[in-house]
Amino acid sequence: MQRADINLSDLDFWARPIAEREEAFGLLRADPELAFFDPPAAAIDAGRGYYALTRHADVIEASRQPQLFCSGRGTDMVDMPPWMLDFFGSMINMDDPRHVRMRRIVSRAFTPKMLASMQADVDQIAVGVVDDIAERGECDFVADVAARLPLRIIVDLMGIPRSQEQFIFDRTNVILGFSDVEYVPEQDMGSILTALVGAGNDLATLVRDLADERMRDPGDDLLSALVTAEVDGDHLSAEEMASFFILLVVAGNETTRNAIAHGLHALTEHPDQRARWQADFEALAPTAVEEIVRWATPVIHFRRTVTTDGARIGDHELTEGDKVVLFYNSANRDEARFDEPFGFHVARTPNEHVGFGGPGPHYCLGAHLARREITVAFRELFARLPDIHSVEQPDRLRSGFINGIKHLRAEFTPAAVSR
Numbered sequence: 444m445q446r447a448d449i450n451l452s453d454l455d456f457w458a459r460p461i462a463e464r465e466e467a468f469g470l471l472r473a474d475p476e477l478a479f480f481d482p483p484a485a486a487i488d489a490g491r492g493y494y495a496l497t498r499h500a501d502v503i504e505a506s507r508q509p510q511l512f513c514s515g516r517g518t519d520m521v522d523m524p525p526w527m528l529d530f531f532g533s534m535i536n537m538d539d540p541r542h543v544r545m546r547r548i549v550s551r552a553f554t555p556k557m558l559a560s561m562q563a564d565v566d567q568i569a570v571g572v573v574d575d576i577a578e579r580g581e582c583d584f585v586a587d588v589a590a591r592l593p594l595r596i597i598v599d600l601m602g603i604p605r606s607q608e609q610f611i612f613d614r615t616n617v618i619l620g621f622s623d624v625e626y627v628p629e630q631d632m633g634s635i636l637t638a639l640v641g642a643g644n645d646l647a648t649l650v651r652d653l654a655d656e657r658m659r660d661p662g663d664d665l666l667s668a669l670v671t672a673e674v675d676g677d678h679l680s681a682e683e684m685a686s687f688f689i690l691l692v693v694a695g696n697e698t699t700r701n702a703i704a705h706g707l708h709a710l711t712e713h714p715d716q717r718a719r720w721q722a723d724f725e726a727l728a729p730t731a732v733e734e735i736v737r738w739a740t741p742v743i744h745f746r747r748t749v750t751t752d753g754a755r756i757g758d759h760e761l762t763e764g765d766k767v768v769l770f771y772n773s774a775n776r777d778e779a780r781f782d783e784p785f786g787f788h789v790a791r792t793p794n795e796h797v798g799f800g801g802p803g804p805h806y807c808l809g810a811h812l813a814r815r816e817i818t819v820a821f822r823e824l825f826a827r828l829p830d831i832h833s834v835e836q837p838d839r840l841r842s843g844f845i846n847g848i849k850h851l852r853a854e855f856t857p858a859a860v861s862r
C-alpha cells in the first residue's frame with residue numbers, strides 16, 4: 444500500500460478489511476509529516492480539509508490545549524451550521540465559558556453518588572437482558588445484549604418509560620449510522636440530511652414533553668435532576684436540555700454497545716485471555732475493561748480547530764482555522780506508546796488509551812458509567828452463559844466515525860431463566 448492510496452475522507456476506506464486499515468494507519472504514524480485530506484463529500488458546505496493526527500502523542504497534545512485547539516467550531520470532519528452544532532453536539536461542540544457552564548450543570552446530575560445509587564438497578568437490568576436470551580442457546584449479540592443493556596440503563600437513568608426504548612434505539616441508529624444503508628436506505632445527501640434532522644427532532648420532542656412533566660412533578664431520575672439543576676442561579680434552557688438529551692442518548696448507546704460487542708468478539712478470538720479473565724473476574728475486570736475500550740475504540744475520531752497562528756503539533760506549525768482530526772483508533776494502536784499494540788491483553792498495564800478521548804475538558808462524561816456497564820455485562824454473561832462466543836465475523840457499520848458492529852451471531856449452552 445502507498446500513502447497515496449489512503450483517503451480517510453472516503454467512506455470506502457472504512458469498508459476495507461481491518462488489516463488494510465491498520466496498515467494505512469501504520470504508514471501515517473510512521474510519516475513525520477502530518478497527512479492532509481480534503482473533506483468528505485457532504486450535503487452542506489464542508490469547509491476546508493484537515494490534518495490527520497494519528498500518533499498518540501499528537502492526539503494528547505491537541506486534547507490538552509483547548510485554548511489552541513477548540514471544539515466550538517465543530518468536532519466533525521465537515522463544518523456544520525451553528526444550529527446543527529448545538530442541536531446534535533451540545534456540549535461536545537462548545538468551548539468555555541459555554542462548555543464549563545453546561546458541564547457544571549449536567550455534572551451535578553451525573554455524580555458518582557448518583558451512579559452508585561443505581562448500581563442495583565444496573566445489575567438487575569443485566570440479569571433481565573441475559574434472562575431474555577438464556578434459554579435460546581443463540582442470539583444476535585448486538586441487538587439482544589450489547590445494545591439492549593446500555594439503552595435500558597440510559598432510559599431508566601433518565602426516567603423515560605421503557606415503552607420508548609425501540610423508538611430511541613431507531614433514532615440513535617440513524618444519527619450515528621446515517622452512512623449505512625441499513626439505517627438510511629437512500630444514501631443521497633438530501634435523504635441523509637432529512638433522516639438526521641427527523642431523528643433529532645423526534646428525540647427533542649420526546650424530551651421536551653417529558654421535561655415539562657418533570658418540571659411539574661419531579662422524580663428521582665436524571666431528567667428531573669437536569670430540569671431542576673441549578674448552578675449559581677443558572678438553569679438549562681429547553682433547547683439546551685433537548686440537545687444534551689440527544690447527545691446523552693446517542694453517546695450513551697452507540698458507544699458502549701460497540702465496546703461490549705467488540706469485547707465478546709475479541710474474547711472469542713483470544714481464548715487464552717478469556718480463560719484468564721474468567722478465572723479471576725473481579726481482579727482483572729478493571730484492566731480488562733480498559734483493554735476492551737482500547738481494542739474497540741468505539742469512537743474513531745473527533746476534530747479540533749486551530750484558534751491561533753503558530754499553534755504547534757510536534758514540529759508542525761499550524762495557522763488559525765486549520766482543522767486537525769484526532770484519530771483515537773490509530774493512537775490506540777501506536778507502537779510508540781503501547782507494547783504489542785495489536786495484542787489483546789486483559790491485564791494490560793499501563794494502558795493509557797484515548798478511547799474516552801484525550802485528557803482535557805471534553806473527556807467522556809459517561810466514562811464511569813460505560814466502565815460499569817461493560818463490567819456488569821461480562822460479569823452476568825460469564826456467570827450465566829460462561830461459554831458464550833461469537834460464531835461469525837462481525838457485520839460492521841459503514842462509518843468512519845463509529846467503529847460499529849451491527850450484528851454478531853453468538854452461541855452458548857442454554858441456561859435457566861432466573862426469574
Ligand code: HEM
Binds near residue numbers: 801810
Ligand atoms: C465505551 C463507551 C464510550 C466511549 C468510547 C465514549 C467516547 C467518548 C469520547 C471519545 C468523547 C470525547 C469527545 C471530545 O473530545 O470531543 C466523549 C465525550 C462524551 N461522552 Fe462518551 N463515550 C462512551 C460512553 C458514554 C456514555 C455511557 C455516556 C453517557 C451516558 C457518554 C457521554 C458523553 C458526553 C456527554 C461527552 C461530552 C463531554 C464534553 O464535551 O464535555 N459517553 N465520549
